[in-house]
Amino acid sequence: MPLGRRRRAALVAPLVALLALAGCTDDRATDQPAPTPTRATATPSPTPTPVAARAGAPDEAATVLPAATPQDAALEASRALFDRAPVVVVAPAEDVAAQLTAASAAVALGAPVLLTTAGADPAPVLAELDRLGAQAVLAVGAAALAPPPGLSLVPVAPGADAATLRAATGAAFGPPAEVPPGQEPAAVRALASPRPSVLVVAGAAAAPAPTMSPTPASSPAPTPSPTPTSSRAPTTLPRTRPPAAVAGTVALTGVGVDPVAALATVRAAGVPVLDAPGGDPRATTPSVQALATAAPDHTIALGAAFGPPDQLARRVATARTGLLLGGGGQLVFPQVAGVPGKKYVALYGTPGSKALGVLGEQDVPATLARADATAAPYRSLTTDAVVPAVEIIATIASGGPGPDGNYSDERSVADLRPLVEAAGAAGMTVVLDLQPGRTDFLTQAQQYADLLALPYVGLALDPEWRLAPDQVHLRQIGSVGIDEINAVVAWLADFTAQRALPQKMLVLHQFAGRMIVDRARLDTSRDELALVIHVDGQGTQPGKAGTWTTLRADAPPVHWGWKNFYDEDKPMLDPTQTYQVQPVPDLVSYQ
Numbered sequence: 001m002p003l004g005r006r007r008r009a010a011l012v013a014p015l016v017a018l019l020a021l022a023g024c025t026d027d028r029a030t031d032q033p034a035p036t037p038t039r040a041t042a043t044p045s046p047t048p049t050p051v052a053a054r055a056g057a058p059d060e061a062a063t064v065l066p067a068a069t070p071q072d073a074a075l076e077a078s079r080a081l082f083d084r085a086p087v088v089v090v091a092p093a094e095d096v097a098a099q100l101t102a103a104s105a106a107v108a109l110g111a112p113v114l115l116t117t118a119g120a121d122p123a124p125v126l127a128e129l130d131r132l133g134a135q136a137v138l139a140v141g142a143a144a145l146a147p148p149p150g151l152s153l154v155p156v157a158p159g160a161d162a163a164t165l166r167a168a169t170g171a172a173f174g175p176p177a178e179v180p181p182g183q184e185p186a187a188v189r190a191l192a193s194p195r196p197s198v199l200v201v202a203g204a205a206a207a208p209a210p211t212m213s214p215t216p217a218s219s220p221a222p223t224p225s226p227t228p229t230s231s232r233a234p235t236t237l238p239r240t241r242p243p244a245a246v247a248g249t250v251a252l253t254g255v256g257v258d259p260v261a262a263l264a265t266v267r268a269a270g271v272p273v274l275d276a277p278g279g280d281p282r283a284t285t286p287s288v289q290a291l292a293t294a295a296p297d298h299t300i301a302l303g304a305a306f307g308p309p310d311q312l313a314r315r316v317a318t319a320r321t322g323l324l325l326g327g328g329g330q331l332v333f334p335q336v337a338g339v340p341g342k343k344y345v346a347l348y349g350t351p352g353s354k355a356l357g358v359l360g361e362q363d364v365p366a367t368l369a370r371a372d373a374t375a376a377p378y379r380s381l382t383t384d385a386v387v388p389a390v391e392i393i394a395t396i397a398s399g400g401p402g403p404d405g406n407y408s409d410e411r412s413v414a415d416l417r418p419l420v421e422a423a424g425a426a427g428m429t430v431v432l433d434l435q436p437g438r439t440d441f442l443t444q445a446q447q448y449a450d451l452l453a454l455p456y457v458g459l460a461l462d463p464e465w466r467l468a469p470d471q472v473h474l475r476q477i478g479s480v481g482i483d484e485i486n487a488v489v490a491w492l493a494d495f496t497a498q499r500a501l502p503q504k505m506l507v508l509h510q511f512a513g514r515m516i517v518d519r520a521r522l523d524t525s526r527d528e529l530a531l532v533i534h535v536d537g538q539g540t541q542p543g544k545a546g547t548w549t550t551l552r553a554d555a556p557p558v559h560w561g562w563k564n565f566y567d568e569d570k571p572m573l574d575p576t577q578t579y580q581v582q583p584v585p586d587l588v589s590y591q
Contacts (some may be wrong), residue, residue: 050239050240050241051086051135051238051239051240051241052084052086052240052241052242052243053082053084053085053086053087053109053110053111053240053241053242053243054082054083054084054085054243055081055082055083055110055243055244055245055246055268055269055270056081056083056246057081057246057247057248057249057297057298058080058081058298058300060298060309060313061297061298061299061309061313061316061317062298062299062300062301062309062310062312062313062316063080063298063299063300063301063309064301064303064304064306064307064308064309064312065077065080065262065300065301065302065303066303066304067257067259067262067302067303067304068304069093070093070115070259070260070261070262071093071115071116071117071120071124073257073259073261073262073302074112074113074114074115074259074261074262074265075114075124075125075128076262077112077261077262077263077265077266077300077302078112078113078114078128078132078265079128079131080300081112081246081265081266081269081271081300082112082132082243082265082269083132084132084133085111085112085132085133085134086133086134086135086136086238086240087109087111087134087135087136087137087138087169087237087238087240088111088112088113088114088128088129088132088134088136088137088138089102089105089106089109089111089112089113089114089137089138089140089264090102090113090114090115090116090125090137090138090139090140090143090145091113091114091115091116091139091140091141091143091158091261092115092116092117092118092141092142092143092144093115093116093117093261094117094118095141095142095158096184096201096260097141097158097159097200097201097204098140098141098142098143098158099113099115099140099184099260099261099264100158100159100179100184100187100188100199100200100201100260101140101141101156101157101158101159101160101165101198101199101200102138102140102261102264103187103188103191103199103260103261103263103264103267104165104173104191104196104197104198104199105138105140105156105165105168105169105171106264106265106267106268107191107192107193107196107264107267107268108165108169108171108172108173108193108194108195108196108242109138109169109171109237109240109242109268110193110240110241110242110243110268110269110270111138111240111242111268112132112265112268113261113262113264113265113268114128114129114261115261116143116144116145117144118142118144119144120144122144122145122146125145126145126148129148129151134151135151135152135238136151136152136153136154136237136238137151137152137153137154138154138156138168138169138237139153139154139155139156140155140156140157140158140160141157141158152238154168154235154236154237156168159200159201159204160198161176161198162174162175162176162198165198167235167236168235168236168237169236169237170236170237170239171194172194172195173195173196173197173198174195174196174197174198175197175198176197176198176199176200177197177198177199177200178200178201178202178203179199179200179201179202180202181202184199184260185253185258185259185260185263187199188260188263188264188267189263189267189273191264191267192267193242193268193270242268243269243270244270245269245270245271246269246270246271248295248296248297248298249271249296249297249298249299249300250271250272250273250274250291250294250296250298250299250300251263251266251271251272251273251274251299251300251301251302252273252274252275252276252281252299252300252301252302252306253273253274253275253276253301253302253303254275254276254277254278254279254287254303255278255279255302255303255304255305255306256303256305257302257303257304257305258302259302262302263302266300271300272294274287274290274291274294275287275290276301276306277336277337277338277339278334278335278336278337278339279301279303279305279306279307280315280331280334280336281312281315281316281318281319282315282318282319282329282330282331282502282503283329283330283331283334283336283339284328284329284334284336284339285324285328285329287319287329288319288322288323288324288329288330289322291316291319291320292319292320292321292322295320296316296320299312299313299316311527314497314500314527314528315527317500318330318500318501318502318503320500321500321501323455323501323502324502325387325429325455325456325502325503326387326388326389326427326428326429326456327342327385327386327387327427328385330502330503331502331503331530332429332458332503332504332505332530333530333559333586340383340384340385341383341384341385342384342385342386342387342586343378343382343384343385343386343387343584343585343586343587343588344386344387344388344389344429344505344586344587344588345371345374345375345378345386345387345388345389345587345588345589345590346371346388346389346390346391346429346431346587346588346589346590347359347367347370347371347374347389347390347391347589347590348391348393348433348563348589348590348591349361349391349392349393349591350392350393350394350396350411351364351367351392351415351416351418351419356393356396357393357591358370358566358590358591359390359391359392364418364419364422365422367390367419368388368390368422368423368426368428371388371389371390371423371428372388372426372428374388374590375387375388375389377574377575378575378578378579378588381575381576381579382579382584387427387428387429388426388427388428388429389423389428389429389430389431389587389589390419390423390428390429390430390431391430391431391433391460391507391589392416392419392420392430392431392432392433393411393433393435394410394411394416394432394433394434394444394448395408395409395410395411395433395434395435395436395437395444396408396409396411396435397435397437397465397473398437398473399472399473399474401438404439405438406436406437406438406439407437407438407467407472407473408435408436408437408438408439408444408465410444410447413447413448413450413451416432416448416451417451420451420454420457421454423456424454424455424456424457428456429456429458429505430451430454430456430457430458431457431458431459431460431505431507432448432451432452432457432458432459432460433460433462433507433509434459434460434461434462435462435464435465435466436465436466437465437466437467437473438467438468438469438471440466440484440487441461441466441480441484441485441487441488442484442487442488442491445459445488445491445492446491449495452492452495452504453495453499453501455501455502456502457504458504458505458506458507459488459492459504459505459506459507460506460507460508460509460534461480461485461488461506461507461508461509462509463478463479463480463508463509463510463515463516464477464478464509464511464515465478466478466479466480466484477512477514477515478515479514479515479516479517480515480516480517481517481518482516482517482518482519482520482521482522485508485516485522486521486522486523488506489506489522489523489526489529489531490523490526492504492506492528492529493526493527493528493529494528496528496529497528501528503527503528503529503530504528504529504530505529505530505532505587506529506530506531506532507532507533507534507561507587508522508531508532508533508534508558509534509536510533510534510535510536510551511535511536511537511547511551512537512547513550513551519555519556520554520556522556522558524556524557524558530559531556531558531559532558532559532560532561532586532587533551533555533558533559533560533561534560534561534562534563534587534589535547535548535551535560535561535562535563536561536563536589536591537563538563538565538568538569539568539569539570540569540570541569541570541571541573544569545581548562548581559586559587560583560585560586560587561585561586561587561588561589562578562581562585562587562588562589563588563589563590563591564578564588564589564590564591565590565591566590566591
């Protein structure tokens with residue numbers, strides 16, 4: 001069955017209410033004596049028990065509705081949320097006014113909305129009516145639908161007012177609300193039961209309730225037609241009860257797919273609709289905060305651009321944590337229309353060592369102040385958010401083998417934690433740099449799992465200091481095979497996903513092509529990571545520009561970083577000149 005849920009598909013015969021004529025008497029003889037005449041009293045007809053719709057969340061944590069057309073989206077939303085619906089609302093796909101009226105009625109009734117198109121095959125709509133066990137259809141406007149036997153159809157006009165809708169549905173409605181062009185999805189999203197607003201196209205007069213010509217007093221009452229009651233067009237729906245709101249579920253929009261009918265069905269099921277710009281709920285602070293507040297167990301996304309359901313489920317799980325990165329949201333480099341991007345300016349070095357970079361030239365508070373001051377001039381040069389950062393050398397290339405023989409001095413987590421946590425508290429990004437010597441990058445990365453578990457901490461791999469078994473630092477330039485890098489990619493991405501952490505930056509330092517062997521096979525598929533190739537050569541600016549151009553040739557799809565050296569560059573670029581490098585670097589570091 002669609003969407004992983006078994007559905008009961010049965011077409012239930014409609015309830016037919018027979019109205020007794022007041023004052024009728026029974027002339028048939030009986031064996032009982034006639035009772036003493038008393039004042040005649042009418043015996044009320046029993047009120048039919050309302051039939052309830054049944055709605056529920058899909059079994060899967062995330063469901064993506066492709067919504068290729070509004071008609072498809074309407075069917076997909078109904079299948080995703082409704083198991084049973086004695087009443088279904090149907091409207092023409094070409095008529096916006098009809099769909100607005102249908103949306104108000106659907107939310108009041110707790111019923112799904114389906115769309116018909118003149119000349120289109122009605123089979124999918126009829127099959128969905130059958131699956132839902134529909135007894136009656138509220139047809140708004142010129143809905144192209146010939147109901148099968150046993151299914152009653154109650155017509156209403158597009159733009160019907162509250163009185164007309166109440167007469168047809170038995171439900172209560174709120175005041176009218178005019179909807180400007182282009183605001184239809186927002187208006188439908190705002191509908192809520194009970195007493196939803198009656199949506200009408202802005203400037204259009206509401207269709208009045210139908211009236212009946214009074215019968216003159218002198219004229220005899222008309223003789224009822226002998227036509228069977230079941231063949232007459234009913235004017236009211238059977239009594240129904242809205243379903244209980246679907247708990248623990250949200251719907252997401254944000255990829256330009258906002259079909260009115262599908263949104264109406266979502267709201268009829270009591271499901272809130274949240275924005276996820278660009279199809280990634282991690283992209284903005286509002287989307288993260290909304291999901292953290294809702295804490296859904298199930299998510300329904302409108303539009304194929306939300307990607308595979310398993311990927312969406314991981315993204316929602318991350319957003320639910322409410323954790324935010326510097327610059328907002330949970331993405332390192334958000335790339336969503338209308339949402340500012342991010343760029344980073346970092347100090348490089350290791351705490352307590354002036355020889356290894358500017359980061360170690362001062363204490364922690366002064367380092368943070370210097371990082372912010374270094375980033376500040378860049379903010380006027382871009383519309384992106386500029387986030388200060390610190391890249392901390394966690395393992396330091398050593399001239400000797402050391403106790404473990406790997407030519408790398410590993411700093412302890414305890415040594416690094418004060419700067420790491422202070423930077424995170426200040427809204428900065430932290431990157432741990434590895435210079436592994438004769439061991440491998442993955443082994444060293446795993447030693448810093450406690451720090452990498454912090455949401456704002458990423459990782460950098462420095463192949464210049466990755467030695468072969470017979471190499472020594474400063475005698476040879478190190479290198480690394482792509483399989484070793486991809487092993488780190490896989491481990492760090494899994495580590496991030498398992499902990500529902502925000503996206504992490506993974507930096508690959510490179511200033512010569514031979515430093516990363518078979519770079520074209522770099523795994524860039526992991527959504528949990530943002531990969532950066534950081535071009536960190538030093539020297540003259542023409543030489544650095546040439547290295548930049550060479551390394552960008554035939555590169556995998558990554559972001560790019562540039563390093564400014566205070567002493568070694570001839571001359572060092574200022575912020576304006578740095579952002580004249582093309583493409584503009586996403587990460588600029590200072591050493």
